[in-house]
Amino acid sequence: MNKTLILIECRDNVGLVAIISQILSKHDLNITAMREFVDEAANRFFARIECRGMVQSANQLLDELQASLPLEAKVTINPKAEKTVALLVTKEYHCLADILVRHSFNTLGANVCCVAGNYDSLKTFAERFDIPFHYITHENKSKEQFEQELLAVVEPYEPDFIVLAKFMRILSSQFVARFPNQIINIHHSFLPAFIGASPYRQAYERGVKVIGATAHFVTNDLDEGPIIVQQTIPVNHTFGVSEMVIAGKEIEKSVLSKALQLVFQDRVFVTGNKTIIFE
Structure with missing residues (x-):
């Protein structure tokens, strides 16, 4: 071109x-x-x-x-036009499914090199798209041992980015340091509200009127890395936790998709703990 x-x-x-x-x-x-x-x-x-x-x-x-x-x-x-991406997952499929469908139709803007999970629940699904799936159990292992096995799987692919597509494990500072500003997470909350686990239950118990999702780069501070994209949707008193989860999954997919598009098109600069984005 x-x-x-x-x-x-x-x-x-x-x-x-x-x-x-x-x-x-x-x-x-x-x-x-x-x-x-x-x-x-x-x-x-x-x-x-x-x-x-x-x-x-x-x-x-x-x-x-x-x-x-x-x-x-x-x-x-002329930064690398097509990025190489490794996906880390646990059990939830919605973000993985959205990414793999986009990848299959060449609209993701990147090449998915592999999927790695600490459960094998999504192995068959990933392989339907001809994407290698690596199962690395975390059970009966130290965090260090688990992450060493994860690195042994991911690093040979030389990914430009690692996407935590609902990967429900906290990565150590040593792991994060291997991929500075290269790990992207989707958090099921409008940060900084409801950090950590069970944000929808936290939101329900607080009686919030909006819920949201945040895509951000991963740093050593849990859920506090530079924010790429955030969105919210309205909820009301009729929403229970399960209804919030359903609505939240839709916005999680949307937010992660937008964030990946911006990053893959080299529109995101990281400066300190914030981002400069040229849409």
Whole structure:
């Protein structure tokens, strides 16, 4: 394709857009879409630039941009177009099913390399889509042993991202550190409300009037990583816990799907514990 995508994050400074535009013009790249944002509190500049034209020397363009931008600028030219994704699951199927259907019809925007689960409940389902399923039981094992076996399965695939598609295990800081800003979780609550287990029961007992879901990157702090997408739907006094769960599963699928689309299209920048998203 006759297109070039450039991602930039650096310290803010006067004239950055002009500098970038001049360099791209020199390389016969015509900017067709440019989204930029300045986080004034952090003094950080972010840009996602789509260009018409193929860069002749990506290394030369990279060197020129980094030489002209503030020190330690992060510049990515034409990031990997099709990401490789590993899915981790437990027993709930709704998020897995949505992802695998999209993958089957080539609308996911990524390649699912495998599914791994700490139960084998979803093995037959995953294999219907010709996706390898790896069963790693957590029973009678330490967390360290379980995660070592999980890593032994996942790492050979070299995934760009790991998606926790209702994977009901808390990952250790050591595991998370192996995949910085690469693990995406769908949490069945509008964070920061109702962190942890049984959020729908918590919501029911609190008498809330909206329920929601949150897709976020996983960090060492439980359910407190950088948020990618959140949505809510209204509920009322007629909703019991089971009705909330049913409604919640629909919004979980929607939120996770939107988050994955944004991430796979390189529209998400992580800065500290928040995200900059160019939709």
